[in-house]
Amino acid sequence: MVKITIADGKTEKVFGCVEGDSILVTLRKNNVYVPAYCDGRGTCKKCRVRLIEGELPVTDEDAAAFTLRQLEEGWRLSCRAFPEKDCVIVLETQKEEDFEVLGGRDKVQMEGAPEVHRTKKSDGHLEKADLDNSEARAFGVAVDVGTTTIAMELVDLKDGQVLAWESSINHQRAYGADVISRIQASVAGLGSALKKSVWTDLIEGVAALEEKAGILSGHIEKMTVAANTTMIHLLMGYSCETLGVAPFTPVTTDPIHSRIKEAAGDVLSREEILKYGKMELIILPGISTYVGADIVAGMLVCGFDQIKAPAMLIDLGTNGEMVIGGRTMRVATSTAAGPAFEGGNISWGTGSVGGAICAVSYKDGEMAYETIGNKPPVGICGTGVLDIAAELVGHGLVDETGLLDEDYFDIGVKIADGPGEEPITFTQKDIREIQLAKAAVRAGINVLLKRYGTNGADLAKVYLAGGFGFRLNIDKAVAIGLLPESFSGKITVVGNASLKGALMCLLDENLIGRAWKMARDTQEISLGNDGDFNEYFMEAMYFER
Structure with missing residues (x-):
């Protein structure tokens, strides 16, 4: 050997x-x-x-x-x-420990939701005086298991105070950046490894929350989880064989009530089971294989079952999920946007780490840029990718078909000096990746608008969820055709709606039933079977100028 x-x-x-x-x-x-x-x-x-x-x-x-x-x-x-x-x-892989994740610091309170109080300290730690009588208190953890990252909040169940928050990479990324790659890895016999990976992340996250809040292990009573359907299957160790082939049937999308020792006893150590095995585990319901509990959590946050005027919720990620409607009717779908919005498949693409180029403008023949944390540039994250595309199109360096100017066709456009003074460039291939991603999302939006019977003008609000949507330059997103112009002035950024929905259900379990009813009453459209999708997709491949 x-x-x-x-x-x-x-x-x-x-x-x-x-x-x-x-x-x-x-x-x-x-x-x-x-x-x-x-x-x-x-x-x-x-x-x-x-x-x-x-x-x-x-x-x-x-x-x-x-x-x-x-x-x-x-x-x-x-x-x-x-x-x-x-x-x-x-x-020589890029360090991802400082991945920027939406969690306890971006907040939107839904009208009528359980009241949530938050500590004022920026690091999520409690003051010493706040820890008095901690053994008599009851604690819970709300979790968003994303394809790329995991976000968690520790809550006092008696008064609704958020005591600490924690985030990390979803280390299943070692097996692929998107849900299709994870499904393929699971079917290939790596399901147990994928399950162990995510549970290791969760247990380490719980331990970090306990340390931040100064509470003893074993005092957290329950955990609520929102995630897409593939992540839930991997978390529970369900077979993924039917997720990746027609008719794309999940094992279940119902709410799940269990204990951690029952759900994860096969991948946790004896010590971890003794510490956390009795913790109640509640997983929010989803709609289908590709419209999961994360979008249902977002619907709960935005109150889709209560609003009269129609609205749209869009979660921009590798699996672009979206829903349109209100109290009487809702239609949902998902579109395979791919990982470009999270820096995947981009030559110098990276996640939202320190030094990632996140905003770009073209001035005097050169690219001016900002990086996360104002650190030296190491690559380009999703919002930077979109900004670059918009600037290149807007200044005539990329035509409406996506063709890069011949002066840059072979070498790409230099954005910055990277590690070791190696130039960070944006290439023709990168332009094609963002074209495919934005066309998939825009085509999905257009199909939903048509099926609901609107052109978007009568939508009361458009909610953007997720990390990419949180940092997105709306004007540039409209400029390149990712979002319709009719959405301008109606967009509300809701941040990590998946985590917020999990937190709401942690504080009020009655909301699980409400979320489940919303999921069951929401019609799903499969774009693979939709006659208009391909036509809309080809139209959206062009850049609007």
Whole structure:
């Protein structure tokens, strides 16, 4: 068996690599997190390693991903590296520990919702005086399990006070950036590994919340979870075989009531079961395989079962879910936008980490940019991708078909100097990715508008949910045709509506029934079977100028 040594300058870790396994597969087997948005197909170029000792032949995928200088320095894609001899590597993947996640700091209170009080300290910790009599108090945790990130809030169930919040990467990203990749990984026999990954994230998150709030382990009574249907299947260990093939039938979309020891006892340690096994687990209901509990939670937050005038809720992510309607009628759908809105499949794409270029404007022939945390640029996140596309189209460097000006066609447009002064560029391929993503979303919106019998002018409000929607430049989104012009002036940004809905149900379990009724009474449209979708999609591929 070949040995792979990971060197980080301080310590070394040595793993055995089975013949036929790539370095990426070996790292996964040994619980070493490496982002692999494409699930190891060699296309996302994120699973980078650098060879220090040994031999790793240069593959076609390596040649496409790295410069000649980088190849000479030993840079390789771990998913394409199949070592035949012992080797020493350095992980060169982007650090994701500081991923910016919407959680306890962006708040919208729904009229009629349970009252929520929040600590004023920015780090989510309680003051010492607030911890008196903590053993007599009852606590709960609200959770949003997103495809990319996980957000959690710790709540005092007696007075509704949010005591602490925590967020992390969903480390299932090592198996792919979108739900289709996760479904494929699960069907390929990795379901248990995916389940263990997300439960490890949740248990570590609960422990972090306990530490922040200064409470003892075992005093959290229940956890409410909102997530898309695939994430719920992976969380519960359900088979995903029917999720990815027609007619796309889930095991269940009903509310789930369980205990953590029953739901996750097969992947948790004995110590974790003793600490957290008795915690009540409540999972919100969904509508279908691709319209999940996260959008139902958002409907609850926005009060869709109470409003008279029609509204629309759009969650812009890899699986763009949306619903239109109000008290008497609701229609929902989802569209495969892909990971471009979260930086996936973009040459210099990254998540919302410190240093991610998040806003861009074109001035005097150069790109002016802002980064998350005002840190040196490391890549481009979703809002930066949209901003760049809008600026290039608006200044004539990209035509209405998406063709980049010939001066930049081969090399791309330089946005900034990246790590090691390597230029961060935006390429023709990147433009095509954002075209596909925005066309999928816009076509989905148009289908819903038509099926509901409106052109959007009579919508009272348009709610944008999710991290991408929270930071989105609305004017630029309209300018490139992602959103209809009729939405201008009607858009309300609701942030992490999935987490808010989970929190509402944590404080008032009666809302679970209300959410379930909304889910059952909402009609779903499958875009794969819709005759108008393809026509709208082709129209939306063009940039509006």
